[in-house]
Amino acid sequence: MDADQRLISAVRSGLAALADPAKAPAMRAYMKSAMPYRGVPKPPRAGLLKRIFAEHVLPDRETFTATVRALWREAEYREERYAAIDLTGHHAYRDWQDPELLGLYEDMIVTGAWWDYVDELAARRVGPILRGAPATVTPVLRAWAIDPDLWRRRTAIICQLGAKEGTDTELLTHAIEFSASEKEFFLRKGIGWALRDYAKTAPGWVQSFVDEYPELSGLSRREALKHLGTGEGAVRAR
Incomplete structure (x- = not known):
């Protein structure tokens, strides 16, 4: 099953619109991140994602998993990975939180390999x-x-x-x-x-x-x- 590219594009373009290049270096330094930041603090990011997730409801577990993986693996900015984590916790997908998702979360834990993700x-x-x-x-x-x-x-x-x-x-x-x-x-x-x-x-x-x-x-x-x-x-x- 393919990822929902409309949701992914909305996340990326939304974060780009909220980007604050002046904040990005300090955020990156604080987290000791190899991946750059857009410079989007949590409150505006949460507001953006709440709207996007409401507008792009994923139809099934397979699309959900593929979309999370794509957001995570293809991320160019750390906020995109935060978006992937937030998507896994969205209330619309609460019923899918079962052992079948452990493989997805294990992959995110091992490849993320830092405390803010893990x-x-x-x-x-x-x-x-x-x-x-x-x-x-x-x-x-x-x-x-x-x-x-x-x-x-x-x-x-x-x-x-x-x-x-x-x-x-x-x-x-x-x-x-x-x-x-x-x-x-x-x-x-x-x-x-x-x-x-x-x-x-x-x-x-x-x-x-x-x-x-x-x-x-x-x-x-x-x-x-x-x-x-x-x-x-x-x-x-x-």
């Missing part, structure tokens, strides 16, 4: 699919958790952000254990973030987890215990 896909796409089909998706994420690719591993660690009582602690533990002693910043930060988020729901579990894994980095521990009353004391005691 974090949105992990928490807002992969995570909900996991909660909707745990028997199918959990084995996939357990494999990602021990994959050599940094971004698959970060996805496995942070995909349960916001799950609250629905958090699969066995999966969370598995994902963290493999990367607990890693020196890579994005893994250490991801571990701390995942634990800090779950501490809002189960502070005792998180405190016990941190105590049980002394190999956790200082960054991971500080993030995990940030909002726990015993957190700073626990960190200083080690």
